[in-house]
Amino acid sequence: MNIVILAAGQGKRMKSALPKVLQTLAGKPLIEHVLATALSLQAKSSSNSPIVVVGHGAENIKNFLAEAGNRDSTFENVRTVLQREQKGTGHALLQALPKLDQGEATLVLYGDVPLITKKTLADLLKIADGVRGQDSALALLTQHMTDPTGYGRIVRDMDGAVAAIVEEKDASSSQKAITEINTGIMVLPTASLKKWLKSLRASNAQGEYYLTDVISMAVRDNVPIRTTQALAEWETTGVNSRDQLAALERIYQLNIASKLMEEGVSLADPARIDVRGALNCGSDVFIDVGCVFEGLVTLASGVRVGPYCVLRNATIGKQVSIHAYSHLDGASVGESSSIGPYARLRPGSKLEHDVHIGNFVEIKNSRIASNSKANHLAYVGDSIVGSRVNIGAGTITCNYDGANKHQTIIEDDVFIGSDTQLVAPVRVGRGATLGAGTTLTRDAPPNMLTVSRAKQVSLNWDRPEKKSIPKSAIKSLTKTKSTIKKAFVVKNKN
Ligand code: UD1
Numbered sequence: 006m007n008i009v010i011l012a013a014g015q016g017k018r019m020k021s022a023l024p025k026v027l028q029t030l031a032g033k034p035l036i037e038h039v040l041a042t043a044l045s046l047q048a049k050s051s052s053n054s055p056i057v058v059v060g061h062g063a064e065n066i067k068n069f070l071a072e073a074g075n076r077d078s079t080f081e082n083v084r085t086v087l088q089r090e091q092k093g094t095g096h097a098l099l100q101a102l103p104k105l106d107q108g109e110a111t112l113v114l115y116g117d118v119p120l121i122t123k124k125t126l127a128d129l130l131k132i133a134d135g136v137r138g139q140d141s142a143l144a145l146l147t148q149h150m151t152d153p154t155g156y157g158r159i160v161r162d163m164d165g166a167v168a169a170i171v172e173e174k175d176a177s178s179s180q181k182a183i184t185e186i187n188t189g190i191m192v193l194p195t196a197s198l199k200k201w202l203k204s205l206r207a208s209n210a211q212g213e214y215y216l217t218d219v220i221s222m223a224v225r226d227n228v229p230i231r232t233t234q235a236l237a238e239w240e241t242t243g244v245n246s247r248d249q250l251a252a253l254e255r256i257y258q259l260n261i262a263s264k265l266m267e268e269g270v271s272l273a274d275p276a277r278i279d280v281r282g283a284l285n286c287g288s289d290v291f292i293d294v295g296c297v298f299e300g301l302v303t304l305a306s307g308v309r310v311g312p313y314c315v316l317r318n319a320t321i322g323k324q325v326s327i328h329a330y331s332h333l334d335g336a337s338v339g340e341s342s343s344i345g346p347y348a349r350l351r352p353g354s355k356l357e358h359d360v361h362i363g364n365f366v367e368i369k370n371s372r373i374a375s376n377s378k379a380n381h382l383a384y385v386g387d388s389i390v391g392s393r394v395n396i397g398a399g400t401i402t403c404n405y406d407g408a409n410k411h412q413t414i415i416e417d418d419v420f421i422g423s424d425t426q427l428v429a430p431v432r433v434g435r436g437a438t439l440g441a442g443t444t445l446t447r448d449a450p451p452n453m454l455t456v457s458r459a460k461q462v463s464l465n466w467d468r469p470e471k472k473s474i475p476k477s478a479i480k481s482l483t484k485t486k487s488t489i490k491k492a493f494v495v496k497n498k499n
Pocket residue numbers: 011012013014015058060088090091092093094095096097115116117155156157158170172186187188189214215216217243
């Protein structure tokens with residue numbers, strides 16, 4: 006099968022520097038949705054890769070396709086043809102003509118109709134299939150709409166057979182009353198298509214070469230025309246403006262929410278979840294309002310995600326609680342751990358089971374073994390942390406010297422007092438205790454208390470008092486003097 010995706014249009018109504026098909030829905034460009042569905046229809050071995058007709062923003066789209074091919078090999082062989090001037094849908098398809106395999110049917114898709122499903126396209130391909138020995142039929146995907154304004158209308162003859170498609174701008178008032186519209190998606194017999202496209206004329210209200218004019222040519226040539234409809238209207242909804250894009254995004258998200266609930270996930274509000282990638286859940290997962298999931302996220306059974314969390318490319322183990330406003334990116338969290346509220350796990354964070362990460366704690370590129378805790382206000386970066394370690398409030402691993410990153414190693418059963426700085430590279434031995442406020446610049450030996458702290462002193466001290474001074478006197482005031490009556494030093498108990 007040949008697949009051609011029309012994507013040369015500008016999308017003026019988006020009022021954007023970006024070509025329309027690169028606007029994103031669920032975090033992915035519109036064209037990527039269409040391509041993913043198109044590719045899912047083809048056998049992996051097919052040498053007949055999809056062709057995208059590009060025009061407006063052609064370079065941007067080509068760059069996107071190259072990047073997509075690098076990231077995902079299924080996009081690797083997507084081809085493009087350039088339509089220098091946008092002279093209509095028929096003219097767009099004409100540009101792809103030399104690349105079409107005449108022995109196979111041609112499926113036409115639109116780059117700005119992102120949510121068409123594999124099932125609907127498979128149904129369309131089925132009705133296009135010719136009886137053995139005959140040329141295949143022309144299959145049209147149509148839609149019944151309460152408000153058909155703007156679309157091409159399907160004109161049928163007395164017997165109900167399709168006779169033509171008439172564009173809104175060329176339609177008579179009785180034709181405008183027709184509510185069955187052309188979605189634009191169709192399957193065409195390629196040999197006939199080649200002939201038809203070459204005889205298209207732009208003699209219509211818009212002065213364009215309409216692909217839809219091939220319908221009356223098919224009628225003339227006795228090519229059977231068959232129609233089918235998508236299950237839902239959103240499948241064939243095109244994106245022309247920002248409000249249509251936002252409306253389609255909500256439909257897409259509600260569909261995902263329904264699917265998650267069918268699979269046994271509890272959502273506090275199905276209207277307040279955004280999945281921009283793939284979210285895989287075990288049983289009895291609960292997700293509170295306002296959460297965003299990006300990339301590939303896996304939540305094992307019994308996971309609870311509090312309100313307003315963002316999870317990107319994260320793997321979360323069984324029975325983990327992620328509390329409100331936490332941000333996890335490229336992280337894995339082991340069973341029965343507790344994260345947040347207000348925690349941030351950055352790429353390379355690997356937490357084993359029963360780890361507690363509390364509020365305003367940031368972890369980056371670090372492994373934290375089981376039963377360890379960092380409950381308040383800490384930064385752990387480029388570190389290896391053992392089991393049963395307690396990281397006190399305000400602890401910072403100083404991993405960056407302004408030029409290079411260095412590693413901190415904290416062995417099992419270490420206790421780190423509050424407000425400690427570990428200047429990497431540095432190692433804290435098994436069972437060591439670091440006194441609060443320590444700035445650790447050398448390795449701390451196992452099982453000992455290490456502390457680096459200025460000696461504590463207590464002085465007699467009269468705190469200066471605020472005096473009310475007349476403005477006129479301010480100039481003559483030079484110095485104020487504090488008096489130290491007596492001082493004594495108290496030896497630090499440590
Ligand atoms: C088209 C159909 C109309 C149908 C409607 C469905 C024609 C003549 N009309 O109208 O029957 O109801 O879609 O949405 O086909 N494109 C190009 N090059 C061009 C023109 C368009 O690549 O020169 C691409 C656009 O990027 C877009 C698609 O073709 O992806 C449709 O173009 P658009 O201008 O939106 O067609 P409509 O006037 O909406």
